[in-house]
Amino acid sequence: MVAAGAATALAAAAVIAGLGLGRGGSSSSKQQAFRSGPVVLGAAFRGALAQSDPTYRAQLLSHGYGSLTPEYEMQMDGLEPERGIFDFVHADEAVAFARAHGMRVRGHTLVWGKQLPRWVTQPAAKWTRATLLPVLEQWIRTVVAHYRGLVAEWDVVNEPLNDDGTLQPSLWERVIGPDYIRLALETAHAADPAALLYINDYSTEWLDAKSNALFALARRLRRQGVPLGGIGFQVHSNTRTPVIQAQLEANMKRFGALGLRTDVTEMDVDLRSTRGSERSKLRAQARIYAAAAKACASSPTCETFTTWGFTDRYTWLGTAAQPLPFSAGYAPKPAWAAIKSGLDRDRRRNHV
Numbered sequence: 001m002v003a004a005g006a007a008t009a010l011a012a013a014a015v016i017a018g019l020g021l022g023r024g025g026s027s028s029s030k031q032q033a034f035r036s037g038p039v040v041l042g043a044a045f046r047g048a049l050a051q052s053d054p055t056y057r058a059q060l061l062s063h064g065y066g067s068l069t070p071e072y073e074m075q076m077d078g079l080e081p082e083r084g085i086f087d088f089v090h091a092d093e094a095v096a097f098a099r100a101h102g103m104r105v106r107g108h109t110l111v112w113g114k115q116l117p118r119w120v121t122q123p124a125a126k127w128t129r130a131t132l133l134p135v136l137e138q139w140i141r142t143v144v145a146h147y148r149g150l151v152a153e154w155d156v157v158n159e160p161l162n163d164d165g166t167l168q169p170s171l172w173e174r175v176i177g178p179d180y181i182r183l184a185l186e187t188a189h190a191a192d193p194a195a196l197l198y199i200n201d202y203s204t205e206w207l208d209a210k211s212n213a214l215f216a217l218a219r220r221l222r223r224q225g226v227p228l229g230g231i232g233f234q235v236h237s238n239t240r241t242p243v244i245q246a247q248l249e250a251n252m253k254r255f256g257a258l259g260l261r262t263d264v265t266e267m268d269v270d271l272r273s274t275r276g277s278e279r280s281k282l283r284a285q286a287r288i289y290a291a292a293a294k295a296c297a298s299s300p301t302c303e304t305f306t307t308w309g310f311t312d313r314y315t316w317l318g319t320a321a322q323p324l325p326f327s328a329g330y331a332p333k334p335a336w337a338a339i340k341s342g343l344d345r346d347r348r349r350n351h352v
């Protein structure tokens, strides 16, 4: 584990930049723990496409991404299809691709109520805390240990909250209880003490009941000494409920003050509900990307800005949603320029 105190030395800060701020820092070291370089741009990607589709691969490699997130390869349904039987082939290929091209990998995702294998959702005998907790622990331990030293950031708990701030009643929450979050983080930390461990959620960009509840949860975990290292702001957005830069910034600031990284992890902007000309829709989308990119650039604890894919050709929302910075034909959209200039810290400094 990186000692947070080391971040007070500039040279050391540069060395640990790839791993973030460390954990459990004093407030003085937190304030001095600045990002040492520009924000790293990231994208979710599909390993199979990177292998089979030369155009996809070439495009993915040509835009300066420094971090990749396997879009589905690390979900439990694919990795542990039968109890105790792990199939790492596709996830390994995705990780190897990213690393072969000098990119970091965000591990996504260990504990989520979705993408679960059938043996978990339809067990032969009803789960109890006593039977399900060892399943969770073995799963986390096996996967995190497998990627120790290769995956420096893990979305350990995905989407734990409802919009009103109450806990999402996933199988894990219902059967194990609310402390599944703490237990998951502790198990992941034991398997790779150097990895930065995240809670990752959507609709947390505003100042409202959900982000307040997430903040209370994060503060409680940090006070208890639980190894939470970051908050992932998914930022699945659209033009009806756009990003409000000041609110996202305020969230990054308050979570950052707990000693946490505050990264944008899955951004896209769904245009299906947007009316108007193509041109005006793309400009509205670019403004939303710009708001998030600027919030990240203005926040020392936001080190990575990841979009959930990069081309409208391949997105979980369907091509008609046009949610990403490149068109289905790989042409840069206004959103791409907005992200690039929004993340440019020097430009921000000169213009703010």
Ligand code: XIL
Binding pocket: 071, 072, 109, 115, 158, 234, 266, 315, 316
């Ligand atoms: C979607 C992915 O795009 C799919 O490939 C996956 O199989 C299902 O989910 N929040 C998340 C992501 O954390 O994992 C989701 O991704 C989008 C919403």
